[in-house]
Every structure is written in C-alpha cells, then in structure tokens.
Amino acid sequence: LETTRTIEIWSISVAKHVLCKEVENLTHEKHGLHFKAKSSTAEQQEGFMMNEVANTMRGGGPYLWELVTALLDSIPNHHQAEKASVAEPALFMGQEMDLGEFGGDNIGLEGGNDSDAGECGDAGTQGTHQAASRNAALLVIKAVVCISIFLQSSNERCNHLQGTLSFFFHSTSVPEKVIKTLAHAGLSISIKSIDNAVKSVSKEISNQIKKSAQTLCSSFAYDNFDMDFKMWQPTLEKQSLFVSATSATIIPLYGVHSTDVLCCSAELWAKDPCNPNPTSFPLISETKPMIMLHKLDTYSKQPHPNSLSLRQEAFVWHVHNILVCHGQHFGHFLMELGEVNPVDKIPVHKTEQVP
Numbered sequence: 001l002e003t004t005r006t007i008e009i010w011s012i013s014v015a016k017h018v019l020c021k022e023v024e025n026l027t028h029e030k031h032g033l034h035f036k037a038k039s040s041t042a043e044q045q046e047g048f049m050m051n052e053v054a055n056t057m058r059g060g061g062p063y064l065w066e067l068v069t070a071l072l073d074s075i076p077n078h079h080q081a082e083k084a085s086v087a088e089p090a091l092f093m094g095q096e097m098d099l100g101e102f103g104g105d106n107i108g109l110e111g112g113n114d115s116d117a118g119e120c121g122d123a124g125t126q127g128t129h130q131a132a133s134r135n136a137a138l139l140v141i142k143a144v145v146c147i148s149i150f151l152q153s154s155n156e157r158c159n160h161l162q163g164t165l166s167f168f169f170h171s172t173s174v175p176e177k178v179i180k181t182l183a184h185a186g187l188s189i190s191i192k193s194i195d196n197a198v199k200s201v202s203k204e205i206s207n208q209i210k211k212s213a214q215t216l217c218s219s220f221a222y223d224n225f226d227m228d229f230k231m232w233q234p235t236l237e238k239q240s241l242f243v244s245a246t247s248a249t250i251i252p253l254y255g256v257h258s259t260d261v262l263c264c265s266a267e268l269w270a271k272d273p274c275n276p277n278p279t280s281f282p283l284i285s286e287t288k289p290m291i292m293l294h295k296l297d298t299y300s301k302q303p304h305p306n307s308l309s310l311r312q313e314a315f316v317w318h319v320h321n322i323l324v325c326h327g328q329h330f331g332h333f334l335m336e337l338g339e340v341n342p343v344d345k346i347p348v349h350k351t352e353q354v355p
Helices: 002-026 042-046 050-060 062-072 080-090 121-154 160-171 176-184 191-214 259-271 287-295 310-326 331-337
Strands: 218-229 241-252
Touching (some): 002 062, 042 191, 050 121, 062 121, 160 176, 160 191, 191 218
Antiparallel strands (some): 218 241
C-alpha cells in the first residue's frame, strides 16, 4: 500500500510538472491568445472563433486538454468524453454555430434521454446524433473556458477569451458589479481595460467610416429609435427622461466599382459648405443632358395611351398590397397579389456594414 502511495505521489508530481509546462507554453504570445486592450481592433472581435482557440489549446497543450476534458466528463459508464473526442474535429466545421443552437446543457447524460431520441427509426437516430454533437460542443466550450482561466491566472496578458467576453458584457449593459465579479473569477478583464478596448475599437471604426464615406461608393442608412431613461424614484426635480434619437451606419453600394458613376456626388461635395476645402466655382446647370435623360426614361413613359407605365404599375401593386395586407376585407386576395415587376433587380449578395 505504501509503495502504491509513493508511485501515485511520483506520478502526480510528474504530471503536474508536464501540465505546468504546457500552461506556460500556451501563455506565450506566439499562440495568439493575448489581448491588448489599448490596441484592440474590430477584426479581433469579429474573428474570434471557438474552434480556432480550441485547436490552439489542443495543439499547444495536448495533455492539459485531455485532462480538462476528462475532468469535465468524469461520470463513469457514460463515456461522453470518448464520444466528444470523436466528434471534436467536425464540431465547428464550416460556419461557426450559435451557442444557442446546441440547446440545453446535458453533458454527462445519455443521448437516449433526449426528447428526440425517444422517436423510432431515423428520427431517433438523428436525435441521438444531435444530442451527441451538442454534448461534445459544450464540452469543448467548457474546456476552452477552463484553460483560459488557467492561462489568465498564470499570465494576465493571456486573456483572449476574457477580452472577447468583456466586449459582449459591455454591449449588453452588464452592471459594473457583475463585471468586477466576473473579472475576479477570471472570466473578464477589468472595467478600465474594457474602456480602453472600446476607445481603441471606436477610433478604428471612426477612421473606417471616414475612409468609406470618402470613396463615394457607400450610402448612409438611418434609423430612428427611442430611449426611456427611468429614474429609480422619480421626483419633480428628477423625472424620467425620454429621448428620441437617430442612429446611422454606412453600407457600401453594390456593383459600384468606379467613382465615375458617382461624379455627381463628387460635384456636390466639392460645393458643400461642410467641405474643409470647397471649390469656389458654382454648380453648373446642364439643362440639355437632364432633358435628354428624361426623354430616354422608359420607366415613367407609357408604352401606349391606354396602358400604364412601369412606375404606375408599381404604384398600383403597392396600393393593392396595402389593401390586402392591412385591410380588413381583402385578405382573401393574397394568393392573387403576386409580386411587383422588378426593375434593375439587385441579386442577393452579402453586404458589409461599417458601424
């Protein structure tokens, strides 16, 4: 018995030494797990991928990863860790999944307990696979969180996950007391660091907005919103404040690759009073080109005296749409409404937004 105890102590000592070395290795900046608040960028926040962080930790600390996943799934006879290890390489293949897509937190439970697994045939098999994938994904996420706490405790600059979570906390207006508690638990950076990171990203985005606007290939989109700032105990001196404001964002125009097609925008900006270097020449009124433009316009021109123009047909469709969708007695015409005739239809495409 004493020999067994001696071997256990020796084994634990060796394992502790190896695991500490792996933690130290992962804290090095070369692994990309450092978060610098004062030089934070929007790309760091947008580019955070759980699978990349998991692969980095698994590659830089294989024994540490095996130990943490085993401890997170230590219930005997369920073998969830084995299922997870098989499913891990394909967990986050392709597009990064929303954590909410994994459903509940059932790590350690058999797939047969899942509501879908009670079905027979293909439905039951599919439910079992979904439960296994969910459990494996949650196991990976929890392992990343645990190892991130180890790394941040060993090196305060190794706080990649904490920095990303802090941005989420800030965007959802988490109270400062909660953030301080999470920071003490190793799940967030300090409030001062969050402020520095927000200032850094705001400065970067401000420069992006200026550059995008100056290309003349972007448009502004506005949205009105209301905010009600309620007082805890309203009084005559301190009443609740209701504010109506307008937010704006910049959206690059689709299919515009040359500023020549937006020469009018350049001309207007050159004469704009807000321009720090406006031109002294007045705007030139080119009447003949404008008249020719209207002559060539087929959208507003009637092809026949007894028929409607494309513009008028669009107006008619919108009136019908309002009556059918919002009227009380025209809902049964919905199947006959059809679609409005497209004019220069823009194909479905991905639009980048500059906040």
